[in-house]
Amino acid sequence: MTNQSVIFFDIDGTLLNHEKELPLSTKKAIFKLKEEGHIIAIATGRAPFMFEDLRRELDINTFISYNGQYVVLNGEVLYTNPLNISSLEKLTEAALLNNHPVVFMDHEDMRANVPEHEYIKESIDTLKIGRFPTHDALYYKGRDLYQSLLFCPVGAENQYERDFKDFDFIRWHPVSVDVLPRGGSKAKGIEKIAEKLGIPEENLFAFGDGLNDMEMLLTVKNSVAMGNAEKKVKEAARYVTKSVEDDGIYHGLQMVGLL
Incomplete structure (x- = not known):
């Protein structure tokens, strides 16, 4: 391939395995x-401050965070799309009752509306980022927020989806969902980058699992x-590679002709 391509990688379950480790084959492939x-x-759905070490390790300075x-x-x-703060305040009030x-x-930090909660610890622990949100119930005031986390059991988000039309709710953990601006996605972020760089669609590649x-x-x-993605995620993609635990990135890059 002689034309320059842009390859977008999700982090959890894609670049990083389930132990939050970067496979050597993935690192070598990226530098190649x-x-x-x-x-x-x-x-990624992660905040920028949640993958600084990974960006340094791979020397990456272009990224889509907070799911776009x-x-x-x-x-x-290049582009930001903050949450509707008025609607977020109402969502928070409803969530507190439950x-x-x-x-x-925001782009620098995360703060919880309660001092502590088992759901926060249980889900954030799985990211292995070495930090937890501190308590500031009014952190949403006077600043742009790009994503929130709502901590609730599977199915409980359905009521919030019905009541808060300004947001999309995407589950990433059995007790946590991402709260995004309605219609916001990684695809929108990719569109912004491709448009700015003038990259044609045939030179865009994306890897993900969630x-x-x-x-x-x-x-x-x-x-x-x-390969470790759910069935409906696999059905959304043009190709399906091996699991992240089985050199899936390297294999996938070979499948699409980049290696």
Whole structure:
């Protein structure tokens, strides 16, 4: 391949395995792509401060965070799409009545509306990022927030989906869902980067495994689902590679002709 491509990688379950480790084969593959002049980007639901170490390790300065709501190109903010704060305040009030905590997130930090809760610890623990949200019930006031976390059991988000039409709710853990601006997605972030760089759709690639990757996989022409993805995520992609635990990124890059 002689034309420059942009390859977008999800983090959890895609770049990182289930122990939150970066497989050696993945790291070697990414640096090989960079040597050949391709652009490597991250597309994640995580906040920017949750994957700084990974960006440094892979020398990546273009990324889509918060599922498309905070997009950075070559180290500069390209696009933001904050939450509706008035609606978020009402959501938080409703969640409190149900003992469902909320975490507010901007590009620098995350703060919880309650001092502590078992759901927060249980879900954030799985990310292995070495930090937890501190308590500030009014953190949403006077600032742009790009995503919130609503902590509730599976199925409990259905009521919030009916009552709060300004938001999309995407489950990422048995006790937590991402709260996004309605219609926001990784696909929108990819569109912004491709438009800015003038990259044609045939030179865009995306790898993912989660429910929050589905629109990205449906939209990007050369999309690859990981072998560890759920069935409906695999069905959204053009290709399906091996599991992240089985050198899935390396294998997938070979499948699409990049390696």
